[in-house]
Amino acid sequence: MTIEIRGLDVALGGRPVLKGVSLDVPSGSWTAVIGPNGAGKSTLLRAVLGLVPSRGGITLAGSDLAALKPRQRARLIAYAPQSPNIPVGMTVFDYTLLGRSPYIPHLGRESARDRAIVAEVLDRLDLTGFASRPLDHLSGGERQRAVLARALAQQTSVLLLDEPTTALDIGHQQQVMELVDQLRLSDELTVVTTIHDLTLAGQYADDLVLLSDGRVAAAGPPARVLTRAAVEEHFDARVHVGAGPGGRPILSLERPLERPLERP
Numbered sequence: 001m002t003i004e005i006r007g008l009d010v011a012l013g014g015r016p017v018l019k020g021v022s023l024d025v026p027s028g029s030w031t032a033v034i035g036p037n038g039a040g041k042s043t044l045l046r047a048v049l050g051l052v053p054s055r056g057g058i059t060l061a062g063s064d065l066a067a068l069k070p071r072q073r074a075r076l077i078a079y080a081p082q083s084p085n086i087p088v089g090m091t092v093f094d095y096t097l098l099g100r101s102p103y104i105p106h107l108g109r110e111s112a113r114d115r116a117i118v119a120e121v122l123d124r125l126d127l128t129g130f131a132s133r134p135l136d137h138l139s140g141g142e143r144q145r146a147v148l149a150r151a152l153a154q155q156t157s158v159l160l161l162d163e164p165t166t167a168l169d170i171g172h173q174q175q176v177m178e179l180v181d182q183l184r185l186s187d188e189l190t191v192v193t194t195i196h197d198l199t200l201a202g203q204y205a206d207d208l209v210l211l212s213d214g215r216v217a218a219a220g221p222p223a224r225v226l227t228r229a230a231v232e233e234h235f236d237a238r239v240h241v242g243a244g245p246g247g248r249p250i251l252s253l254e255r256p257l258e259r260p261l262e263r264p
């Protein structure tokens, strides 16, 4: 489903956080929102979800998102937040089952199908062995996968992921990114993710949106957005940008002084 954002303004605590943000996310594409700390990346996702008041237009497949009831919206857009509330004592299975809430009738119970969907998602995320463990007894990375599981169990056309890989080891980063990519291709999901790892963003996303101080500073294919000059200007970092597979950029930090690898 195509997402169109036009002239989006968000103010939090009386301070402008997003200023006239416009962007198009084509149906079935993966867009990564990058930018320095505090640029407004999480706020952009939260505005799409209607979790923060905003001015401007956000449409999903041409329909105004503001006109949808929360339950309708939850059948279209799933969200994996950066710092979710973790209910104490709730098991991974029951937490993932919360993703089925938009489909469970009021005062009703989940169906066998809901439980089967949860079991399948847990399997895809290597979490079957954790199903009966309380979430607050998991490591940060295991918990992060459970939060993603809950979003996937929602079976929506749009997936918004806030920093989905920060707590993950390199193997699970690859696993999660590959899984999201597979789902996007097999189920035609539209994915928007914030992400700090610029190389990872450039490896997977079709388009990058560089947010800086609440504005879109650059948008387009990774090789066009991730330039040495842009990274220096907006992140105040010195990097070398090389060309990886498919011409996608690979970034490595450049230290100010060359240091020998081994002590003499």
Ligand SMILES: Nc1ncnc2c1ncn2[C@@H]1O[C@H](COP(=O)(O)OP(=O)(O)OP(=O)(O)O)[C@@H](O)[C@H]1O
Pocket: 012, 013, 017, 035, 036, 037, 038, 039, 040, 041, 042, 043, 044
């Ligand atoms: N509830 C709030 N009230 C006031 N200011 C807020 C609130 N939430 C966020 N902000 C401010 O809005 C700005 C954007 O925050 P946001 O979390 O969207 O940034 P971000 O780009 O996701 O940052 P990070 O990379 O550090 O996660 C920050 O300056 C932050 O301090």
